[in-house]
Every structure is written in C-alpha cells, then in structure tokens.
Amino acid sequence: MKLTVGQQRALEAICDTFAPADEGWPSAAEMGVARAIAEALPDPAVTGRPEQLLQLLNIWDSRLHSLFAIRRTAAFSALPAEERLRVLLSWADSVLAQRRGAFQALRKAIGYLYVMLPGAHGTASPVWEKFGYPGPLGVQRPAAARALRVTVPQRDLELTADVCVVGSGAGGGTVAAVLAAAGKDVIVLEAGGYYDDADFDGAELKGFYNLYADRGFASTADRSVGLLAGECVGGGTVVNYTTSFRTPDDVRAEWAAAGVPWFTSEEYTRSLDAVCERLHVNLEHNRVSAREEVLRRGLRSLGWHVDAMPRNVLGCDQGKVCGYCGLGCAIGAKQSTAKTFLLDAQNAGARIFADTRAMRINIATGAATGVEARTKDGHRVTVRCKAVVVACGAIHTPALLLRSGLRNAHIGRHLHLHPVSNVSGVFDEEIRPWEGTMQAIYSDEHCRMTGNYGVKYETTALQPVIAAAVLPWREPRQYRALLEKLAHTSGIGVLLRDRDGGRVTVDRTGWPVTHYALSAFDRAHLRKGFHGAARILEAAGARLIYSPHAKFCCYEPGRRGSHETFTRDMDAAGWSSGQLALFSFHIMGSARMGSSPRSSATNPEGQTWEARNLYVMDGSSFPSASGVNPMISIEAIAHRNAEALAKHL
Numbered sequence: 294m295k296l297t298v299g300q301q302r303a304l305e306a307i308c309d310t311f312a313p314a315d316e317g318w319p320s321a322a323e324m325g326v327a328r329a330i331a332e333a334l335p336d337p338a339v340t341g342r343p344e345q346l347l348q349l350l351n352i353w354d355s356r357l358h359s360l361f362a363i364r365r366t367a368a369f370s371a372l373p374a375e376e377r378l379r380v381l382l383s384w385a386d387s388v389l390a391q392r393r394g395a396f397q398a399l400r401k402a403i404g405y406l407y408v409m410l411p412g413a414h415g416t417a418s419p420v421w422e423k424f425g426y427p428g429p430l431g432v433q434r435p436a437a438a439r440a441l442r443v444t445v446p447q448r449d450l451e452l453t454a455d456v457c458v459v460g461s462g463a464g465g466g467t468v469a470a471v472l473a474a475a476g477k478d479v480i481v482l483e484a485g486g487y488y489d490d491a492d493f494d495g496a497e498l499k500g501f502y503n504l505y506a507d508r509g510f511a512s513t514a515d516r517s518v519g520l521l522a523g524e525c526v527g528g529g530t531v532v533n534y535t536t537s538f539r540t541p542d543d544v545r546a547e548w549a550a551a552g553v554p555w556f557t558s559e560e561y562t563r564s565l566d567a568v569c570e571r572l573h574v575n576l577e578h579n580r581v582s583a584r585e586e587v588l589r590r591g592l593r594s595l596g597w598h599v600d601a602m603p604r605n606v607l608g609c610d611q612g613k614v615c616g617y618c619g620l621g622c623a624i625g626a627k628q629s630t631a632k633t634f635l636l637d638a639q640n641a642g643a644r645i646f647a648d649t650r651a652m653r654i655n656i657a658t659g660a661a662t663g664v665e666a667r668t669k670d671g672h673r674v675t676v677r678c679k680a681v682v683v684a685c686g687a688i689h690t691p692a693l694l695l696r697s698g699l700r701n702a703h704i705g706r707h708l709h710l711h712p713v714s715n716v717s718g719v720f721d722e723e724i725r726p727w728e729g730t731m732q733a734i735y736s737d738e739h740c741r742m743t744g745n746y747g748v749k750y751e752t753t754a755l756q757p758v759i760a761a762a763v764l765p766w767r768e769p770r771q772y773r774a775l776l777e778k779l780a781h782t783s784g785i786g787v788l789l790r791d792r793d794g795g796r797v798t799v800d801r802t803g804w805p806v807t808h809y810a811l812s813a814f815d816r817a818h819l820r821k822g823f824h825g826a827a828r829i830l831e832a833a834g835a836r837l838i839y840s841p842h843a844k845f846c847c848y849e850p851g852r853r854g855s856h857e858t859f860t861r862d863m864d865a866a867g868w869s870s871g872q873l874a875l876f877s878f879h880i881m882g883s884a885r886m887g888s889s890p891r892s893s894a895t896n897p898e899g900q901t902w903e904a905r906n907l908y909v910m911d912g913s914s915f916p917s918a919s920g921v922n923p924m925i926s927i928e929a930i931a932h933r934n935a936e937a938l939a940k941h942l
C-alpha cells in the first residue's frame with residue numbers, strides 16, 4: 294500500500310537504524326526493506342481493519358515521541374544514530390507489553406526482509422554472501438506434472454454437493470478423501486493458491502508469500518508470538534517439517550476422560566494406522582545433519598533421551614534440498630495432503646476450488662445448508678449442501694463459526710500453541726544449518742516436568758528467515774556478528790506443551806484476533822527447557838550460547854559465564870510477552886470436542902452443539918494440546934469423524 298511521506302520517512306529511518314550500511318553490509322534501505330514492508334501491508338481502506346504498524350508510523354517521527362522515549366525534542370529521523378538506537382531500545386525494554394510487542398513486530402519485519410530479499414534483479418543478496426548462504430537452490434523438477442486439477446473460479450458460481458469441506462490442510466484433505474471414498478459428492482474450498490513441485494524453488498520470500506497465512510507475518514494481537522500456518526492447497530502439510538508422531542497413549546487417555554471416549558478405542562487406533570499408512574510414515578529417512586549432530590552429541594554426552602523421528606516422506610534426499618522443506622518439498626518427497634488424501638478425494642470425484650475463502654456458513658432452522666465464499670478476485674461462490682465440515686485451522690475455524698452467528702462460549706477459547714523458540718550455539722566447525730534432514734531426531738528428556746507437561750527438544754533447519762526470527766537485536770554490529778556466524782550455528786528448539794490456553798475472537802470485519810500469554814505454570818516449564826537446551830549445546834562443545842530474549846543473554850562455556858549466570862540473565866531479561874521471541878507452528882484446540890456444550894464447542898463427532906450438519910474436523914478439535922507435533926493426530930481425528938459422518942449421511 295502507499296504510505297504517506299511521513300510514514301515513509303519514519304519507516305526508512307527505523308530500517309536504517311536497525312541495519313545501516315557498514316563494513317560491506319548493505320543498509321536495509323539499499324535492500325529495499327522499507328519498500329517491501331509497505332508493499333506487504335494490507336490497506337485498511339480495503340480490509341476495513343486498522344493496521345497497527347501504520348498507526349505506529351504516524352507518531353514515530355514526531356518530536357513528542359522522541360521526548361517521551363529519550364527526552365529529546367528532535368524528530369526520530371533527525372536524531373544521530375546512537376540516539377535513534379536508544380529510542381528503539383526504549384521500546385524493546387519498555388515496561389508496557391504493548392510497546393515491547395511493537396518492537397518485536399518491527400524487529401521481525403525488518404529482520405526477515407533484510408535476509409529474505411534477493412539482490413538487485415533477482416541476483417543473490419549481498420547479505421547472504423556475508424554469511425555464506427547459497428540462496429535458493431532453484432526448481433528441482435521443472436517438468437513435474439501437477440498432481441491435482443484445481444479450479445480457480447473466474448466468475449460467480451452456484452454449486453451443489455453433499456458435503457462442502459472448508460480448508461484443504463491436514464484435517465480438510467483427510468475428510469475430503471474419506472467422504473469421497475464413501476461415494477459422497479464433495480466440494481473443497483481453499484483460501485490459498487495451488488503450488489506444486491515445479492513451483493518450489495526454495496526462495497524464502499516467494500515461499501512465504503505464496504504458501505503461508507499472512508505471508509508468514511501472522512502473530513498474536515500483542516505481537517508476542519509469531520503464528521506460522523500454511524495457506525495453500527494442502528495447508529500446513531505442504532510447508533511442514535514431516536515429523537509424524539502418533540497421539541501418545543497418555544494424551545489419548547486424557548482426551549477420552551475429557552469427554553471423547555473413542556480416543557482410547559480400537560477405532561481411533563485404526564484411524565491412526567490408516568493415516569500413517571497413506572502418508573508413508575517411516576523411520577528410514579533419518580540421516581542426521583551437521584545441525585542435528587550437535588543435538589545428538591550433546592544428548593549422548595549428558596546421557597539424555599534421544600530417538601529417531603518418524604517422518605512422512607518417500608524418497609527424501611535428506612541433504613541440501615531437505616533443508617528448504619518449509620518452502621515446499623522441491624523433489625516431491627513430502628507426503629502432504631496435496632500428494633495423498635486430496636489426490637484420493639479427487640480420484641473419487643471431489644472438486645477442489647482454490648483462492649476461494651469461505652466468508653459465512655448459511656444456517657437455517659438450526660442446520661447448516663451451505664457456504665458463501667469469495668475468490669481473491671472478488672467472485673461469489675455459493676455452495677448448497679447437506680453438511681459443512683469446517684477445517685480452516687485453529688485460527689480461522691473459530692473465526693468462521695463466530696462470523697456465521699454461532700455463540701457457544703467455547704468457540705475460540707482453549708487455544709493452544711505449543712510455543713517454541715531456539716537456544717542457539719556457535720561452534721568451531723562449519724554446520725551450514727540451512728541444510729540436511731528437517732527433523733531426524735528428537736529428545737523427550739524433559740517432556741514430563743509436571744505430569745505429562747514439559748518440553749520436547751527438536752531442531753529446525755535455519756534458513757535465514759528462521760534464524761532471524763530468533764536472533765536478538767540490541768544494535769546493528771552485534772546483530773551482524775551473530776548473523777556472520779550463522780554457518781557455524783545450530784539451534785535447539787524448545788517445544789512447550791502448554792496447559793493454559795489463549796483465545797481467538799473476531800474484529801468487527803469478522804477477521805480473527807488471537808490473544809495469548811504464557812501462564813506462570815507454562816512459563817516455568819519453558820524456562821527449564823531453555824536451561825536444558827543450553828546444557829545440550831554446552832555438552833556438544835558450543836563456544837557461544839545465546840537465548841532469543843530481547844535483552845542479549847549469552848555465555849561462553851569455560852571462558853565467560855556459566856549456565857547458572859545464563860539462567861540468571863534470562864530471568865532478569867524476563868519471560869513475559871514481548872521479552873523473548875516465541876513462535877507457534879502448532880495451532881490447536883479453539884473449537885474443542887467434548888461431552889457437553891458447557892465445556893466444549895462440538896460433540897465427540899465434531900458436530901457443533903448449535904447447528905446440525907455443521908462439523909469441525911481440524912486442529913481446533915483437540916481437547917487440549919497434543920504434546921507432540923499434531924499433524925497425525927489431526928488427520929486421524931478427521932479420518933475417524935469423517936467415517937462417522939459418511940455413515941450418518
């Protein structure tokens with residue numbers, strides 16, 4: 294969108310305070326970061342929603358702001374560099390969560406784009422050269438045929454079907470296959486576009502823009518937790534990291550006790566088996582990369598639990614290409630729903646519509662009768678059907694239910710995020726953390742800190758944008774010194790099973806707003822997890838260990854500090870919203886199943902308590918956090934409840 298002159302000046306000044314030109318590094322302005330942010334911002338005149346960043350830019354360059362922040366009366370853009378730095382840090386360290394959140398939003402937007410944007414005319418970025426990143430590897434299968442026939446409506450459409458499935462990710466893709474196999478006429482509506490092997494070139498900018506919700510910039514309302522979710526045909530299963538855990542037995546027992554008795558039944562075991570078989574879940578693609586060798590070495594030397602990760606891949610190269618998996622698998626090895634269940638659904642007659650967002654479910658005399666949708670180009674798509682299955686993921690599912698008029702108090706509540714972040718270690722040896730098998734191993738050493746609540750240790754490939762996401766910024770030189778060491782860095786992901794949830798509401802346009810803050814119970818587990826991750830890195834021989842706190846917390850084992858001082862520093866830096874970078878790749882529980890409308894949004898079959906023939910079958914359905922990466926559980930729930938629905942219809 295077009296910024297005003299004042300907004301543009303403020304944004305450019307912030308970008309160049311964050312990353313000025315220095316010692317061969319280009320400035321953020323030279324890299325076109327301010328322009329890219331402006332282009333990516335949704336226009337409030339079109340969306341009807343206020344854009345927080347624009348509101349911030351409106352005041353940023355005023356003298357009053359500098360006076361308030363650092364007691365200087367000059368406009369931010371007129372201040373010398375060190376004073377501008379102080380202004381930014383006053384936001385980073387503010388006592389107000391809202392201001393810390395705003396700083397984190399700026400840090401992420403500028404930091405992401407600084408490492409994500411290519412150089413002039415699509416050449417390699419001069420930033421990548423500084424830390425030895427080779428850039429995207431390019432399309433690997435340019436002639437690969439597209440697996441699916443997907444329609445993007447070019448005019449208004451009125452359609453009829455037995456069932457309309459909204460969303461084509463883990464839940465929706467599975468539901469479509471089961472219902473189509475049972476002879477039902479199925480329509481799938483998907484808000485995102487269709488991309489396949491011949492489109493996947495490993496470029497971060499393009500990948501985030503095409504495949505992720507809000508282009509990868511989604512977050513909680515206070516900006517304290519980044520929310521990563523797929524928005525494309527196949528949803529999260531196209532961009533996810535292929536880790537394929539079955540629902541643990543103790544979680545199954547917990548969910549059965551929460552009002553869904555079939556979780557402990559043979560029937561659910563059969564659905565887990567069916568899903569794992571169709572997705573080719575196996576333990577034969579577990580080559581440990583240099584990045585994960587650090588995790589394995591550290592765990593073994595501490596005598597801690599380590600095991601091989603089940604993965605849903607066929608013919609995965611487990612090498613250079615694999616590290617780019619989060620931008621779509623370029624060699625077609627990942628068994629996403631686009632490669633499996635949606636293909637089965639289509640072969641059994643299902644129709645798939647892309648770039649088509651459901652706006653509202655039509656409900657008459659207490660029953661769902663169809664769906665109203667809009668394409669990206671503004672065409673209306675109306676589906677009349679006997680049943681609607683909502684599978685938009687745990688942010689958009691409650692939003693669609695709420696804007697369709699449902700009022701059950703549990704819709705949107707009990708949102709679980711498995712908040713995650715990295716503790717990072719810098720090593721003598723070259724690691725090239727952007728390469729290698731996505732997640733070949735994991736550790737459950739601390740997954741039972743209180744009952745079955747605790748953390749899992751996993752790693753992720755550190756593509757530059759993922760690295761930037763957890764890279765603390767206090768001033769440009771220190772930031773770049775860490776970035777320069779990226780080729781020698783590995784991160785231990787601390788994945789928290791959160792007990793206490795957040796909430797999804799809708800704004801006046803019906804768009805979801807996500808509220809989430811860690812409870813004291815969950816914070817204590819995360820803190821212990823960070824401490825554990827540092828011990829793993831230290832045992833593996835890291836020279837420098839640092840956390841993703843807004844204040845820089847680090848130590849150099851055997852040289853400066855210890856993990857005791859590290860823990861003290863992290864406590865001083867704080868564990869509250871905006872004091873550390875947190876992310877969620879696992880969004881769950883916001884329209885949970887249960888035994889009564891007093892405790893849940895749907896019955897155990899996924900049917901909403903308020904409207905007949907209206908079902909939820911996706912990550913929203915979880916009675917609580919799964920504690921393991923959730924894809925297989927989501928697909929197994931969808932499989933079980935779609936079979937029940939097929940019988941019912």
Ligand SMILES: Cc1cc2nc3c(=O)[nH]c(=O)nc-3n(C[C@H](O)[C@H](O)[C@H](O)COP(=O)(O)OP(=O)(O)OC[C@H]3O[C@@H](n4cnc5c(N)ncnc54)[C@H](O)[C@@H]3O)c2cc1C
Nearest residue numbers: 460462463464484528529533534535536651912922923924
């Ligand atoms: C980068 C990343 C890595 C991950 N790695 C793993 C992993 O290794 N293992 C694992 O188990 N899990 C992983 N996950 C999580 C897992 O992929 C998700 O939990 C899972 O895909 C969620 O399934 P879902 O059906 O709830 O939603 P999704 O798969 O997100 O599907 C929802 C779909 O609905 C569409 N939609 C939304 N609103 C509308 C609307 N109004 N109309 C039409 N369509 C709509 C969306 O575009 C999306 O395609 C990862 C997630 C991410 C983002």
